[in-house]
Amino acid sequence: xxxxxxxxxxxxxxxxxxLTEDAEKEWRGPFCFIQAADPQLGLMKAWxxxxxxxxxxxxxxxxxxxxxxxxxxxxxxxxxxxMILCGDLVHAMPGTPxxxxxxxxxxxxxxxxxxxxxxxxxxxxxxxxxxxxxATVSDYCSAWGDDYFSxxxxxxxxxxxxxxxxxxxxxxxxxxxxxxxWLEEQLQSETLRPSHHLLVFQHIPLYxxxxxxxxxxxxxxxxxxxNLITRFKNAGVKAVFSGHYHRNAxxxxxxxxxxxxxxxxxxxxxDTHGVRVVVVTADRVVHRYISxxxxxxxxxDEDLKQLLxxxx
Numbered sequence: 244x245x246x247x248x249x250x251x252x253x254x255x256x257x258x259x260x261x262l263t264e265d266a267e268k269e270w271r272g273p274f275c276f277i278q279a280a281d282p283q284l285g286l287m288k289a290w291x292x293x294x295x296x297x298x299x300x301x302x303x304x305x306x307x308x309x310x311x312x313x314x315x316x317x318x319x320x321x322x323x324x325x326m327i328l329c330g331d332l333v334h335a336m337p338g339t340p341x342x343x344x345x346x347x348x349x350x351x352x353x354x355x356x357x358x359x360x361x362x363x364x365x366x367x368x369x370x371x372x373x374x375x376x377x378a379t380v381s382d383y384c385s386a387w388g389d390d391y392f393s394x395x396x397x398x399x400x401x402x403x404x405x406x407x408x409x410x411x412x413x414x415x416x417x418x419x420x421x422x423x424x425w426l427e428e429q430l431q432s433e434t435l436r437p438s439h440h441l442l443v444f445q446h447i448p449l450y451x452x453x454x455x456x457x458x459x460x461x462x463x464x465x466x467x468x469x470n471l472i473t474r475f476k477n478a479g480v481k482a483v484f485s486g487h488y489h490r491n492a493x494x495x496x497x498x499x500x501x502x503x504x505x506x507x508x509x510x511x512x513x514d515t516h517g518v519r520v521v522v523v524t525a526d527r528v529v530h531r532y533i534s535x536x537x538x539x540x541x542x543x544d545e546d547l548k549q550l551l552x553x554x555x
Contacts, residue, residue, distance in 0.1 A: 280486020330367025330446030
């Protein structure tokens with residue numbers, strides 16, 4: 244492992260170094276974190292020229308946007324407890340040209356993150372391949388840490404899932420079954436020993452607008468979606484955070500908030516490059532998508548700051 248790379252391998256053994264249950268199981272009051280998605284180095288040019296199946300041979304724009312996000316997050320006060328990137332870290336699929344360079348340059352951009360703000364990584368379809376294999380999952384884990392794991396922050400249990408194993412595990416059914424067994428164990432543990440809040444992070448959304456919407460490239464298939472929604476609601480999951488859509492979307496139904504955040508990188512709709520600021524209080528999880536320019540110039544919204552400082 245190259246010098247400095249260890250900061251990207253903090254998810255090991257299905258937990259996250261420094262954010263364990265033993266260290267973080269007690270509620271200590273309100274805090275905030277940053278949810279980002281889809282830096283996807285290489286997509287912006289590929290999208291412009293209509294070569295979305297290619298690996299993207301230029302990615303300077305995405306590197307600059309990632310550096311801008313890092314600089315803006317570093318300046319936030321109060322300091323976020325962590326920043327999580329919800330998948331599609333790079334555009335080039337496993338085993339294709341430009342993959343190595345994109346991963347290298349993304350790591351270089353992210354190394355500027357304040358060491359007091361842990362970086363948490365979620366795997367996306369471009370990180371693993373649309374049909375992942377044991378080899379592509381292993382390569383991802385070697386580069387970025389475990390593909391699914393739990394971590395704790397201030398009494399809040401967080402589950403990071405590999406959503407590609409839900410979407411298409413035809414080439415790795417044993418990995419799908421292992422994650423599902425692990426997830427069931429985590430949800431049962433939450434039922435027996437509830438945390439203050441339970442949050443889920445994955446790349447592909449359960450749904451974009453409504454739980455009963457049609458199947459789409461950008462959501463999980465109906466049967467899988469319904470199964471997960473039932474299990475999440477039974478365990479008391481407060482919110483599911485995702486990316487993948489490159490637009491903001493989501494909705495809240497029966498107390499389960501599906502949060503779909505647009506991208507640091509390429510936008511496929513009318514949203515701007517940005518990240519989501521999430522404030523966790525004793526009884527609420529409040530979030531707002533903020534453009535990188537606004538975050539750099541003005542920080543988080545004043546009402547979010549007020550919520551942080553006034554809640555107990």
